[in-house]
Amino acid sequence: MTEGVQPHERLNAFIADDPIYKWLDLQDLWGEGNVSGNLGSYLSTDKLYRRCEHPRCKTGRPFNRMPGEGMYGTAFHQEPGLSSEQMHDAAWLAAGPVHSLTFLCTGCNSSVFQCWIEAHPQNRHTGRQRVRKIGQVPPYEISPSEDLLDALGDDADLYKKALACLSQSYGVAACAYLRRILENLTVRLAKESGEGGELGTVPEERDMETTIRLANEALPDSVKIPGRNPLSIVYGRLSVSLHRKDDQECAEIAEKAKRQLELIFTRIRDERRQRRQRREYEDVMKELESGPS
Numbered sequence: 001m002t003e004g005v006q007p008h009e010r011l012n013a014f015i016a017d018d019p020i021y022k023w024l025d026l027q028d029l030w031g032e033g034n035v036s037g038n039l040g041s042y043l044s045t046d047k048l049y050r051r052c053e054h055p056r057c058k059t060g061r062p063f064n065r066m067p068g069e070g071m072y073g074t075a076f077h078q079e080p081g082l083s084s085e086q087m088h089d090a091a092w093l094a095a096g097p098v099h100s101l102t103f104l105c106t107g108c109n110s111s112v113f114q115c116w117i118e119a120h121p122q123n124r125h126t127g128r129q130r131v132r133k134i135g136q137v138p139p140y141e142i143s144p145s146e147d148l149l150d151a152l153g154d155d156a157d158l159y160k161k162a163l164a165c166l167s168q169s170y171g172v173a174a175c176a177y178l179r180r181i182l183e184n185l186t187v188r189l190a191k192e193s194g195e196g197g198e199l200g201t202v203p204e205e206r207d208m209e210t211t212i213r214l215a216n217e218a219l220p221d222s223v224k225i226p227g228r229n230p231l232s233i234v235y236g237r238l239s240v241s242l243h244r245k246d247d248q249e250c251a252e253i254a255e256k257a258k259r260q261l262e263l264i265f266t267r268i269r270d271e272r273r274q275r276r277q278r279r280e281y282e283d284v285m286k287e288l289e290s291g292p293s
Ligand SMILES: [Zn+2]
Pocket: 052, 053, 054, 056, 057, 058, 061, 105, 106, 107, 108, 109, 110, 111
């Protein structure tokens, strides 16, 4: 569990915002030894806070759990119909019981969020109680904002692929796409630093240290960190993760790296825009100073 985050907040984030197929460990949430029996009861929440896209809302809203599906989210449907013996035979059963949760926005009283959560089929045998979303409506959002696409420039396509991987919890692939984006950025920045003119498009691993050092010097002050190299930190963590961690761990790293990259790209774009405006400002000022033309 993330330090300082309350269990009900983490549960809310899992239901409302996590991508599908990302596991949530219920022991991490509620504490060792506190989870047993019907896992649906641990998903029991009568309120959910999430963004509503209805034209009347377009903001974060409380959603109320809709009645009529059982207070404790019991498994709603099994196809084919399984006997209770089969249900308990984890070796035979590929999927665990699926719980259906439906919520209605209290702002517009119109927008519905529905998701299906699978309890891990091994839970009765291993003691590890895990759940994951296996579907949701409306779907997980993977379209970046126009502003972010503008900041990403030529790397927007790679970024969209990273988002698509994250939406399916393919964390290893997401790390690989993000690392490529970071490589492209560092090469561009290193060239701009004036000393990296000889660098190729994608640097060899042995050149990466030099490239990242040069690129760091070209970062805007707003994302520089004194005495450290943020590009090197993100690059190193992505590299280690994609070679040594599983999809779940990689997805968590990729999510953090993605947010840092978004900020770095946006700040670089903003700084360039400001420099351009400054130059135009000074040029016009010179024209005004030199009298009528
Ligand atoms: Zn609404």
